[in-house]
Amino acid sequence: MKQRLAMKVGVLAALAVAFSASAAARDLTVVSWGGAYQDAQREAYFKPFMATGAKMAEENWDGGVGTLRTKVKGGNNNWDVVQVESEELLLGCEEGLYEKLDWGKLGGKDKYLPDAVNDCGVGAIVYSFILAYDGDKIKADAPKSWADFWNVQKWPGKRALRKGPKTTLEIALMADGVAPKDVYKTLGTDAGVERAFKKLDQIKANMVWWEKGAQPPQLLASGEVVMTDAYNGRIAAANDKDKKNFKIVWTNNLYTVDSWVIMKGTPNKADAEKFLVFVNDPKNQKNLPPRIPYGVTRKDATALIDKSVLPNLATAPENIKTALYINDKFWLENLDKLNQRFNAWVAK
Amino acid sequence: MTVATQASVGIAVPDVALRRALRRSQRSEQLRAAALVLPLFLFLLAVFIVPIGAMLGRALFDSEVAQILPRVTAALARWDGRELPPDAAYAAVIEDIRAAREAGTLANAATRLNYDVAGFRSLLFATGRHLGDEMAGSPREFLGAIDPRWNERETWAVIRRAAGPVTDFYLLAALDLRRDANDAITGAPPEERVFRNVLGRTLWISGVVTLTCLVLGYPVAYFIARQPPTRAGVLLFLVLLPFWTSLLVRTVAWVVLLQREGILNNLLLSFGLVNEPVRMIFNRFAVYVAMVHVLLPFMVLPLYAVMKGISPSYLRAASSLGAAPLTAFRRVYVPQTLPGVGAGCLMVFIQALGYYITPALVGGADDQMISYFIAFYASKTVNWGMAAALSIMLLAATLALYAVYDRLVGIDKMRLG
Numbered sequence: 192m193k194q195r196l197a198m199k200v201g202v203l204a205a206l207a208v209a210f211s212a213s214a215a216a217r218d219l220t221v222v223s224w225g226g227a228y229q230d231a232q233r234e235a236y237f238k239p240f241m242a243t244g245a246k247m248a249e250e251n252w253d254g255g256v257g258t259l260r261t262k263v264k265g266g267n268n269n270w271d272v273v274q275v276e277s278e279e280l281l282l283g284c285e286e287g288l289y290e291k292l293d294w295g296k297l298g299g300k301d302k303y304l305p306d307a308v309n310d311c312g313v314g315a316i317v318y319s320f321i322l323a324y325d326g327d328k329i330k331a332d333a334p335k336s337w338a339d340f341w342n343v344q345k346w347p348g349k350r351a352l353r354k355g356p357k358t359t360l361e362i363a364l365m366a367d368g369v370a371p372k373d374v375y376k377t378l379g380t381d382a383g384v385e386r387a388f389k390k391l392d393q394i395k396a397n398m399v400w401w402e403k404g405a406q407p408p409q410l411l412a413s414g415e416v417v418m419t420d421a422y423n424g425r426i427a428a429a430n431d432k433d434k435k436n437f438k439i440v441w442t443n444n445l446y447t448v449d450s451w452v453i454m455k456g457t458p459n460k461a462d463a464e465k466f467l468v469f470v471n472d473p474k475n476q477k478n479l480p481p482r483i484p485y486g487v488t489r490k491d492a493t494a495l496i497d498k499s500v501l502p503n504l505a506t507a508p509e510n511i512k513t514a515l516y517i518n519d520k521f522w523l524e525n526l527d528k529l530n531q532r533f534n535a536w537v538a539k
Numbered sequence: 540m541t542v543a544t545q546a547s548v549g550i551a552v553p554d555v556a557l558r559r560a561l562r563r564s565q566r567s568e569q570l571r572a573a574a575l576v577l578p579l580f581l582f583l584l585a586v587f588i589v590p591i592g593a594m595l596g597r598a599l600f601d602s603e604v605a606q607i608l609p610r611v612t613a614a615l616a617r618w619d620g621r622e623l624p625p626d627a628a629y630a631a632v633i634e635d636i637r638a639a640r641e642a643g644t645l646a647n648a649a650t651r652l653n654y655d656v657a658g659f660r661s662l663l664f665a666t667g668r669h670l671g672d673e674m675a676g677s678p679r680e681f682l683g684a685i686d687p688r689w690n691e692r693e694t695w696a697v698i699r700r701a702a703g704p705v706t707d708f709y710l711l712a713a714l715d716l717r718r719d720a721n722d723a724i725t726g727a728p729p730e731e732r733v734f735r736n737v738l739g740r741t742l743w744i745s746g747v748v749t750l751t752c753l754v755l756g757y758p759v760a761y762f763i764a765r766q767p768p769t770r771a772g773v774l775l776f777l778v779l780l781p782f783w784t785s786l787l788v789r790t791v792a793w794v795v796l797l798q799r800e801g802i803l804n805n806l807l808l809s810f811g812l813v814n815e816p817v818r819m820i821f822n823r824f825a826v827y828v829a830m831v832h833v834l835l836p837f838m839v840l841p842l843y844a845v846m847k848g849i850s851p852s853y854l855r856a857a858s859s860l861g862a863a864p865l866t867a868f869r870r871v872y873v874p875q876t877l878p879g880v881g882a883g884c885l886m887v888f889i890q891a892l893g894y895y896i897t898p899a900l901v902g903g904a905d906d907q908m909i910s911y912f913i914a915f916y917a918s919k920t921v922n923w924g925m926a927a928a929l930s931i932m933l934l935a936a937t938l939a940l941y942a943v944y945d946r947l948v949g950i951d952k953m954r955l956g
Contacts, residue, residue: 255921257921264643282646285645285646285664286643286646287643288643354904388730398904399821399903400903400904413798413799413800413801414799414800415798415799415820415821520661523660524653524657524658524660524661525657525658526920527653527654527657527920527922528657528731529657530920531731531733532730532731534733534912534915535730535731535732535733535736536730537904537905538733538736538737538740538904538905538907539736539905
């Protein structure tokens with residue numbers, strides 16, 4: 192009996208110690224997307240960062256600004272640095288969920304790609320939606336542009352695009368001859384939306400729609416489609432791991448940026464800034480692309496990256512030349528309406 | 540008189556005591572029975588009825604905008620909507636946007652208002668950014684100068700429509716309807732109409748699947764019911780076998796079988812039956828095949844149970860009275876199986892109505908059923924009001940069918956065995 196009481200007291204004491212420890216100082220906590228990507232980040236960033244004597248813990252998440260809202264507004268936030276998508280960056284910054292960044296410490300805004308700069312966030316990686324096809328099936332006379340994606344006479348067979356208006360409408364307009372710089376201007380008008388859907392009508396009978404990033408390589412591999420749009424990293428991974436011969440057309444690719452943010456009110460703000468300075472050092476950034484084909488955001492990192500990796504990156508000068516930056520401000524405003532329109536169109 | 544009363548009392552006393560004792564014992568019995576049901580009841584209440592009710596309530600209750608923008612919603616409550624609102628509303632919206640910006644809640648109101656009219660988000664945020672400017676003229680002129688949309692009736696009507704506490708916005712939207720600036724119900728623009736079509740398609744696919752299951756399942760059940768018990772046991776086991784595999788695995792198996800370079804297409808090609816692969820996946824055909832496969836046991840089992848109970852002597856009696864075999868089957872046997880047919884059809888149909896995974900994996904874009912759109916709004920765009928409204932449509936369709944079935948066949952006639 193006495194023994195059990197002693198044990199109870201001991202457990203309670205241990206809990207109390209653990210609790211007070213967690214309530215007091217905790218190590219810098221960095222949150223990213225998990226999986227192969229975070230594995231690459233661990234090697235390129237986290238381990239070298241800790242080797243400098245800094246302490247940090249890592250977690251992963253699935254995105255959604257609601258999660259961050261709950262953490263900050265709920266008052267028991269235990270995350271410090273989080274990697275977010277561009278939409279979460281905009282929404283969270285509007286809502287005051289992130290600390291404003293001190294760009295002076297990060298080396299100045301002009302050192303970065305313009306789309307990687309935000310008051311609340313600094314770009315971490317750049318990736319693209321590209322046109323992909325199977326090089327074993329289409330050998331000579333391969334497609335070169337989104338206009339070729341529409342050419343079902345020359346390349347008969349099904350095509351796949353991501354289900355939803357975002358990226359699909361931009362692709363349709365570029366296939367119809369709209370220059371990347373005019374895409375959102377056009378899409379902002381009713382006539383422009385009409386034009387995009389008219390263009391999509393032309394290949395509707397040939398379309399298959401994907402929803403998860405893993406699907407496009409599968410659709411290509413099974414021969415279900417002859418061409419698809421896809422995340423460039425997934426295609427590179429399929430070539431790398433499954434020994435496929437998928438080809439990427441970079442012309443008019445659509446790119447977007449994931450960013451690092453610092454959570455509002457974190458007690459580890461100084462450490463968080465140190466971490467961001469570390470991962471934005473071009474000497475460290477150059478180590479990420481060889482591990483996973485995502486572009487990095489410092490202009491001066493590109494020159495340091497292994498030459499064999501460069502052509503696979505969205506940030507390679509050749510690849511970014513004709514690219515379209517996905518405008519999240521536009522989509523924040525118009526997604527509800529165009530989702531409805533797209534759902535009605537696709538279901539007819 | 541007194542004697543009689545006394546006498547009757549004398550008899551009544553034990554009688555009342557007895558009845559009371561009886562009632563007490565009955566009550567404790569009832570309590571004990573209730574106590575046995577109570578855990579399940581509480582469980583259902585806590586994890587089923589309350590959460591689902593709360594979720595469905597999101598389609599009807601709409602108090603977020605009124606909480607975030609309290610002054611302007613109050614000012615608009617008295618507005619007749621025929622002309623632009625009074626100056627007080629303009630002053631109120633300035634105050635509200637300023638307060639909401641500081642509290643960090645403006646984004647939530649903006650999200651809700653943007654459901655109704657695209658562009659409302661930027662209207663609120665752009666206005667918020669200009670509130671620091673020096674105010675020139677009246678609030679009306681000030682806001683009009685920031686964005687001319689503040690001088691449109693529709694802008695104010697959107698805020699009033701979202702003022703709650705009860706809204707029909709989501710339910711109307713789930714039927715491709717909306718309210719215009721005059722508060723009259725009109726149809727959504729034709730290029731945005733989707734849900735009536737989807738509801739019709741959901742009913743159609745469920746109907747086709749149910750009929751196919753009946754046509755395929757009836758002979759199977761009839762065959763099994765006429766086998767000797769041991770063989771019937773083995774056959775029933777085979778019918779139940781699919782239940783041992785997860786729904787997801789069975790559905791993905793169909794993808795492997797039906798795809799362009801799949802097993803079936805390779806067989807057809809190697810036998811020379813076709814010259815190029817037939818398209819069998821990502822279309823309605825694949826949805827029918829996969830759903831019938833998954834739901835068939837739910838048709839066979841009730842049919843079998845009912846058929847098992849039909850004595851063969853009825854058919855013998857019919858033939859001995861001169862009925863041809865087909866006539867006897869049609870006029871004597873089939874009517875007796877109707878309760879099983881009803882039970883099977885109802886089970887298959889109602890389950891089919893809610894199908895999500897199977898059409899999502901093997902169907903094309905125009906084969907998605909209403910559950911797909913519920914999931915789309917619940918998890919992709921996080922518009923729970925819309926997800927709840929569509930769920931209400933699905934629930935209403937299910938209940939309506941149940942009522943029709945009850946009216947036509949009678950739910951008491953349904954037999955599962």
